[in-house]
Amino acid sequence: MDGxxxxxxxxxxxxxxxxxDADHARRLSYLRDASGELDFFLDRDDxxxxxxxxxxxxxxxxxxxxxxxxGAPAAESDRHWQAFVIGQVLPICAVLQGVExxxxxxxxxxxxxxxxxxxxxxxxxxxxxxxxxAGAEMLTDDVLAVSLERGAVMAHPGAPVASLRGGEYERxxxxxxxxxxxxxxxxxxxxxFDIEVHAEPVPLRAMCFLERSTDVRGVRCTPADDPRxxxxxSFVFVVQNSARLERQLSLCAVIARRANLVRVQIPPGISARxxxxxxxxxxx
Amino acid sequence: xQTETTIDARLSGVRAVVPAHVVYRAFPRETVVxxxxxxxxxxxxxxxxxxxxxxxxxPTVLAAAKQLAGEYAEDVERVMSDLVELCDGxxxxxxxxxxxxx
Numbered sequence: 001m002d003g004x005x006x007x008x009x010x011x012x013x014x015x016x017x018x019x020x021d022a023d024h025a026r027r028l029s030y031l032r033d034a035s036g037e038l039d040f041f042l043d044r045d046d047x048x049x050x051x052x053x054x055x056x057x058x059x060x061x062x063x064x065x066x067x068x069x070x071g072a073p074a075a076e077s078d079r080h081w082q083a084f085v086i087g088q089v090l091p092i093c094a095v096l097q098g099v100e101x102x103x104x105x106x107x108x109x110x111x112x113x114x115x116x117x118x119x120x121x122x123x124x125x126x127x128x129x130x131x132x133x134a135g136a137e138m139l140t141d142d143v144l145a146v147s148l149e150r151g152a153v154m155a156h157p158g159a160p161v162a163s164l165r166g167g168e169y170e171r172x173x174x175x176x177x178x179x180x181x182x183x184x185x186x187x188x189x190x191x192x193f194d195i196e197v198h199a200e201p202v203p204l205r206a207m208c209f210l211e212r213s214t215d216v217r218g219v220r221c222t223p224a225d226d227p228r229x230x231x232x233x234s235f236v237f238v239v240q241n242s243a244r245l246e247r248q249l250s251l252c253a254v255i256a257r258r259a260n261l262v263r264v265q266i267p268p269g270i271s272a273r274x275x276x277x278x279x280x281x282x283x284x
Numbered sequence: 285x286q287t288e289t290t291i292d293a294r295l296s297g298v299r300a301v302v303p304a305h306v307v308y309r310a311f312p313r314e315t316v317v318x319x320x321x322x323x324x325x326x327x328x329x330x331x332x333x334x335x336x337x338x339x340x341x342x343p344t345v346l347a348a349a350k351q352l353a354g355e356y357a358e359d360v361e362r363v364m365s366d367l368v369e370l371c372d373g374x375x376x377x378x379x380x381x382x383x384x385x386x
Contacts (some may be wrong), residue, residue: 227311231325242320246307249318279324 006093007068008085016059016072024191028238050092050238057084066096083192084094086159087246091143091235095244099156101235102253104144104207106155107136108198112205113155114284118232120208126168126272129195133176134280137198138162139233146204146251153255154201163192168272185270206260206284209233210275213265219278226263227272259283295368296346298384300339306379308336317379325378331356336372336380344385345371 025045033039040054048064057080060071069089073081104117105128114131116124125141132138140158147154161184162252169177169191177183181194209224230252255261262284267276302308308317308328315333317326328336335352339350349364356363373379 008335211352225313227310227314227316227327231316242305243317245320245323249307249309249316253311253316 004094004097004099006066007092009068009070011070011072013059013072013074016055016061016070019070020061021045025051044238052088054084054088057081060085060089062089062092066093069093083161083163086161087142090159092239094145095236095239098247099147100248102144102146102207102233103142103219103235104160104233105141106144106213107131107218108139108202109136111202111275113139113144113202114206114208115155115204115280116208117229118210118212121165122212123168123266123272123275124210125162125164127210127276129162129164129168129172129180130273130276131280133172134197134276134282135181138195139198139202141195143261146255147201148251148254149201151262153204153251153258155204156201157197157199160195160197161192162195163190165190171273172269204255204259206262207255208262208264208279208284210264210266213267216265216267219270219275220265221279221282221284222263222265224263225256227256229261229263230255295371295382296344296364297346297385298371298382300345300348300371300374301381301383302336302340302379303381308333308382312335319378322378326379332370335336335367336374339367339371 022043025043028042028044030041031039037145038055038258041052042178043051045051050062051059053059056074058071061070063069071085094101102115102117103119104115105124106113106115116127118124128141139155141162143158144160145156145158147156166186166189169186177193181196184192194214207224209229231248264279286309305321306317306319308315310333313330315328315330315336317336318326319326335348338348338352339345342351345367346364349360352358352362353363371380371382375382
């Protein structure tokens with residue numbers, strides 16, 4: 001991405017953790033399962049390196065600056081390892097390299113990007129996929145990298161893979177699934193598939209903040225002028241140094257001035273296909 | 285006829301300094317102020333945001349008040365009173381430092 005890259009190297013679990021000094025690190029985040037067992041943790045050491053461990057996935061150490069990653073996939077995680085690296089590790093690398101990331105999908109139309117911002121489960125990938133089927137180009141499905149390049153807010157391509165909840169994928173016709181790209185894996189929960197993405201960064205034109213609501217009868221679009229929507233949509237919260245926080249604030253202020261920010265309230269019963277059509281008709 | 289003696293003189297000769305660990309950026313309807321030392325964000329309405337910017341570039345609080353009074357076509361006395369109140373609030377939150385103007 002514009003000269004930025006990440007050098008990745010595989011290693012063993014033992015070698016990876018032998019290089020990590022837990023005595024000079026602190027835990028930033030963790031998850032436990034229903035039985036209280038640790039499921040995931042993320043630590044940072046005094047030198048600015050990050051270590052991630054996820055049960056059934058494996059472990060990674062991200063070097064300070066985010067340009068190199070050491071990975072140790074768990075034996076049973078072949079199918080999930082790539083998704084873990086793309087979805088969890090690379091966004092941290094991007095932020096460490098000076099690029100902001102938002103929890104958003106995005107499509108390209110007429111040379112500019114429209115992002116769909118929402119927490120998991122609201123439908124941001126589904127909307128983007130339906131926009132792609134309707135003629136837009138996919139840019140990213142879950143994490144949007146944005147940077148300021150010579151005064152312009154640029155949205156960067158994500159990995160050429162996408163993932164839909166099982167039900168959403170089932171609702172696509174066979175022809176639509178073929179048009180999207182080869183299926184990678186499918187289970188009861190999700191289906192992931194290869195997808196072509198627009199190859200180059202493009203100006204960010206609009207951001208649609210999607211929210212399910214019982215307060216509206218139809219899809220309602222209003223200006224999204226609360227800075228908290230932008231600042232709270234970051235994908236990476238664990239990098240909290242002063243330089244990053246100031247850069248994030250500056251970039252969000254520029255986005256707020258240059259891009260069309262829209263709050264989209266979605267009533268129950270509106271399908272992703274119908275929502276995508278309404279947003280396209282609204283010029284978003 | 286307005287004279288300087290009717291103006292809230294508490295901070296007249298004081299300079300408001302935005303410390304290095306405080307950054308702020310204007311958004312369309314709000315100025316967001318970030319204290320990098322605490323990680324806390326604060327929001328100012330657009331007028332307060334203009335006031336903060338004026339305070340930062342003016343040698344004294346009174347000078348900022350006079351500039352803003354001209355911009356907003358308001359009495360200097362009233363603007364100064366509002367500025368003093370704003371400065372008190374910002375100083376309490378560690379977002380500005382008040383020092384004697386040289």
